[in-house]
Amino acid sequence: MRHLLSAGDLDLTEALLVLDTAEQLDRAIAGRDVKKLPTLRGRTVVNLFYEDSTRTRTSFELAAKRLSADVINFSAKGSSVAKGESLKDTALSLEAMGADAVVARHWASGAPERLTSWVRGSVINAGDGTHEHPTQALLDAFTMRRRLRGGEGDLEGLHVAIVGDVLHSRVARSNTLLLRTLGARVTLVAPPTLLPLGVERMFGDPVDVSYDLDSVLPTADVVMMLRVQSERMAESFFPSAREYSRRYGLDVRRMGLLPDHAIVMHPGPMNRGMEIAADVADHPKRSTIVEQVTNGVSVRMAVLYLLLGGAE
């Protein structure tokens, strides 16, 4: 594996390798006073961010630093065409500086894949447009495995409901791909306007889709709430925040429909009161939202390690 562009790039063996490596690295770090491993000393990781995302950038930065890599943050906001340097020229510059890995966040779907034709180093997709965000899917699977499967093996038989703005969500696409690889069953839940046309066949084998959250919750082991941007209202994807919240928000009543063991996830940042009620987000037993952030660092360490160090 040279790049990580899509969660679909990983077969079951590779996906388990990433998750198992993340567990090992997590344990190796946990036992140390100085939370740092020497594994990637002398390697250079560039965080190339065309979109603001303090959370993802910080997580990658921490992951790289914990493996002793040198980290450069390169923020290039806006359209490459409208303003300044082209994506290709930026890529060639990074290549000339000797980047071993480029962690790319971009507003345009497919931009990280375009980068791979111009740089020799590994490209890691840290979220591209409305396409994918594979490390988010990995940290989500890691979290589910720890909570529900004792931190090992696959996710065979698990039922995961992904709820919200699937149309614009890179998290939903990556999660659907990875969870299916790991043996889980995914149901996408959204108002029809927020599902892409062709969603049922978008990954070949049919994807389960529902417009009715209440009917899905009683069999869900995991419910993953997606961020819904309120500006979608202006484009008539739904009439109002209130109506959205009533029909698709996870409140305390709906949480009560879940089986006892079920967990509640959210990739952040949350709109409290919109797609998720505060009492649900902060629920001590079910909510994994803070854990997901912690696990993100371990999973990204594993990805960097396997792409940069594991090959040697």
Add this chain to the structure above:
Amino acid sequence: MILIRGARPYGEDAVDVLIADGAIAAIGAPGSVAVPDDAQIVEADGLILLPGFVDVHTHLREPGREDAETVATGSAAAALGGYTAVFAMPNTEPATDTAGVVEQVWRLGSQIGLVDVIPIGAVTVGRKGERLAELGAMADSAARTTMFSDDGSCVSDPSLMRRALEYVKAFDGVVAQHAEEHKLTVDAQMNEGAVSARLGLKGWPAVAEEAIIARDALLAGHVGSRLHVCHVSTAGSVDILRWAKAKGWDVTAEVTPHHLLLTDDRAEGYDPLFKVNPPLRTAADVEALREALADGTIDCVATDHAPHSTEDKETEWAAAPPGMLGLQTALSVVVQTMVQTGKLDWRGVADRMSVAPARIGRIDGVPSSDGGPAGPNGGHGQPIEVGRAANLVLIDPDATWLVAPSELASKSRNTPFAGFTLPARVIATFLRGTPTVLDGALAATAGATA
């Protein structure tokens, strides 16, 4: 004088063809045509002879984007593709929306002399879709522009579209509509379907094309005008066209070579070489388009040759402009998709690439320099018979070639067929008897003198 020896008109029995004074002077069995001493001999054993191709949809980019294409480089690509006439779309900078600009483009084309360049006039001022451009002035100009389009944009306003359709009747004009309901395609990047869902690219739904075609066909029927539909791309559009033609309405349509061959899964990899408007569609659409071209529901092939500079295309998918080169690959793609599949014979190819587009563009009449109906642009899409203008193309049907972008004559490199091995090659092209292409390369004497 030129003697073409042993060519097979429409793929039929071999003949010798004598060309004199820009016209076909004699046709006879091989060896039967008397050869004047000073005749230039073109050996055409095994080659197919067709009327020169006519493209009713070309972007030459001049004036304004001479870095991407010029009338000169586009003319060269056209001649090498077997074309003797191309219609230049008006989305230039400035837009080709006045008599002055159409004459400028037309004169450039005739000075270069590789192919007749007939400017298409903009329907609306600046192609903004707000008020009619001076269509009559363009029709009366030296260029004799009678085809009008805001291509790249749709004439969205139904009332304005109706007026345009009506107004051009006065000079037997036609409105060529880029059918796209813009409100359904805001930021659209590719065909809307399972592939766009997976790739996270905003969808361009088939209905955005079909809704406008249905509306415009109804308008054309209502006011009794001629409508031409640009680059039809969906099976649903074919159904609507079939229905409109069954009503007896004067509706014609074109399909591009790329829509006859490529499908939307080419977007995987996000290489903007495959980004085009309307977008590449599904295999079912491709099949419907081929059937429609075969049965005449779609009248002709048009390239939508759309050069873009490398820097404009070597970027993020969403940031790249839509469009593909087409002039030099059109015949080969038509042979692969229509001839090799048994859907069209060579007479069919001649009809869809020459006769029908010449008729739609009204350049099939007798050319005249004194203001006759075809103006100076006539003589295209003619039958191969004595007395007709010698606008001809010679094709090697058995050749195959590897498409190498750097070897194309266009100033740009954005062919989606790079690396494809395609059948059939243009060996020679004759514009009013003057060879513009010989032995598959631009003729040394071509251009400037014509």
